[in-house]
Amino acid sequence: MSQAALQTIKDYHQQTKHQPGRYARSPGYMDWANQPLPYRLYEGAPQIPLPLLQQTKDLPYSALFQRVEKKAESISIASIASMLELSLGLSAWKEYQGSEWALRINPSSGNLHPTECYLLLPEVDQQAAASVHYNPYVHLLEQRATIPDDAAQSLKKMDGFPLMLSSIAWREAWKYGERAYRYCQHDLGHALAALNIACNLNGWQIQVLPNISDEKAESVFALAQSNGVQAETEFADCVCWVSRTTPDLVAIDQWFDRLPKLNYAHSANQLSKVHIDWPTIHQVFSSSHQERLTLTPAKKTSVIDPDTNSLCTANAETLIRQRRSAQSYDQASSHLPLNTFLHNLQKTLPGNTIPFSVLPFEAQLDLVLFVHNVQGLESGLYIWVRNEAHLPLLKAQMDSDFEWTEVIKQQPLYLLQSGNLRRIATAVSCQQDIAGESAFSLAMLANFAAPLEKSPSCYPTLYWESGLIGQVLYLQAEAFGLRGTGIGCFFDDQVHQLLGLKDDQWQSLYHFTVGKAIDDVRIASKPAYFHLK
CATH class of the missing domain: 3.40.109.10 (NADH Oxidase)
Known part of the structure; x- marks a missing residue:
């Protein structure tokens, strides 16, 4: 393993953290005239038309x-x-x-x-x-x-x-x-x-x-x-x-x-006329993708699910x-019963075959939950431990004043601290109201330093795991009349301070929130492929 690659990744991760009053470096404005095309094209390549589904898969x-x-x-x-x-x-x-x-x-x-x-x-x-x-x-x-x-x-x-x-x-x-x-x-x-x-x-x-x-x-x-x-x-x-x-x-x-x-003859289209160079992105891609994937195989997790x-x-x-991703939530209508909330969390456990079988490695992410309005559960800060091996590590490294009360027998949900955390959830998610006006929001907390010591290739796979969890939460929200939103802007270290974490053993990688969406009636909708007809 290259120590230089590992250091590049750690430096990148620290450098790109948002802080209150100092966000990670970005252009600072929206150059709409130069927005990249969202579609890659290979000009002149033979085309193979694909049929659209005519009947719903029942x-x-x-x-x-x-x-x-x-x-x-x-x-x-x-x-x-x-x-x-x-x-x-x-x-x-x-x-x-x-x-x-x-x-x-x-x-x-x-x-x-x-x-x-x-x-x-x-x-x-x-x-x-x-x-x-x-x-x-x-x-x-x-x-x-x-x-x-x-x-x-x-x-x-x-x-x-x-x-x-x-x-x-x-x-x-x-x-x-x-x-x-x-x-x-x-x-x-x-x-x-x-x-x-x-x-x-x-x-x-x-x-x-x-x-x-x-x-x-x-x-x-x-x-x-x-x-x-x-x-x-x-x-x-x-x-x-x-x-x-x-x-x-x-x-x-x-x-x-x-x-x-293979003999490739066709070039890809150019997406923008003007570019801003971000060398650190190329460096972290190179460092994190230089080795083959070397994570521990997944363990089966037993779940109790209706x-x-x-x-x-x-x-x-x-x-x-x-x-869809919600843009805002109706706080009064953003609630769900405990059994639905628990069912949603159970679907994020790696023991469920889909979608985690695509990445058959040991779970490295646990969910820190800001519970705002779950009927049958007091508001507060919770953690859903997706990998049982993480439980003693988290208890040892997080705030010693946390309660660690087991909420339901045989379910890895623990109450850390009771109370109304809407303002705190909003604050650590870059002051975005969607994190505090929902039924619940969460931070995906990764076992960070230990996997990276095994291989720099673990850095992207931690994010892949966060995306797998996010997709489950999106679909679960839709299934029960709610809507989810992935949150990429958050104050990394403020989350860690809230949890009492003092080093890089654990890092927050992705936030998510679920509630009752407020639809913008000014925006009209059209079918997905209307432009082909």
Whole structure:
């Protein structure tokens, strides 16, 4: 392990913390005329149209979190299209005073969408085996290179295909400056969760491949070759395997090792005319992605959870499509009963198959909860311990005055301090009212220093885990008539001080809030792909 890489990551993390009166470095203004295009295009590449779903997949709410009991769909253009539409595709258009913008199934910081998706597909429906890029704006695949016959035949036999996710940091840096790397990574986690859920609706599985290095991925998909603008560098984040059956990971690794260099001929579009350079973002990408993923395998966590389908009658696809981020909450209407609150938390435990199976590593994040209005539970500061091994560590390192009262037997929910924390929740979330006017808000607290000592590659995966949790909370909120909002702006060290943490053993990585949304009636909505009709 490179100590220099580890130090770069720690320096970056400290440097990009928001503080009251001193926010992390950013442009400081919104250069709307130079906003990056939110869609990557490969000009001149052959296009493979993808069909839109004509009928709703009639699968219950439980399919969001549990393996579906159905025969796996065959790998075809239609099933690939379904997977992409219900994970990375558009969900709606919004219009206000002559301006239009698209929303997507996968949420993103500031709706800026740094995540791009690439696939190596076998021959399907008379389409040659090829390296392709997904364009969500027009819902099609751009064929960037063909796969040689020998490699294509081997891929066909494995009954699956690789899928690579990358980040264009400039899309986030345009608005958020140096903190953009953080947002790229938890957006990546949201995308992984959305993909796992969409794969499950097809009866498929998806898993991050830990042995495919980012250097190998960038080479296979020719990211550097096709993207000529240095400021718009596209970084390979992870390669996944999508499969109809349990994959043979050894055979997959061997297939990648034998894969010859592909012939890429098409260049990517330029997203902005003018750029601001943020060298620290390139440095932290390089430092955190230089090693293969080396985390401890996940442990099964037993959960006590009621029959899920009896709690929500909406089907899975409806909830996926209607997910939105709330901009404000009605404090009086933002409440939920204890059993629903507990059910929501249980879905974040790693023992639940979906979406955490996409990243089969040991849970490193616990949830510090600001409970404002949960019926049957007193207001106060709580913690939901997702990894039971963390409990003694947290007790030893957090404020010694905390109560640590077990709220419900056999559930890892502990009361730390009772009282009205609305003002404190708002204050530590950059004074954003949504954190205090909701039913509850939370900070995702990561076991930080210990994983990083094992490998710098753990830095992005901590954020990926936060995105997985965030996607669960988004969908759970929708299922019970509420709405969630991810919060990327918070005062890191003020959260740590509130908890009595004095070093970097634990770090807050992502905030989230859930309540009854106030809809802005001035904003009109249009269907996701109305522009194609």
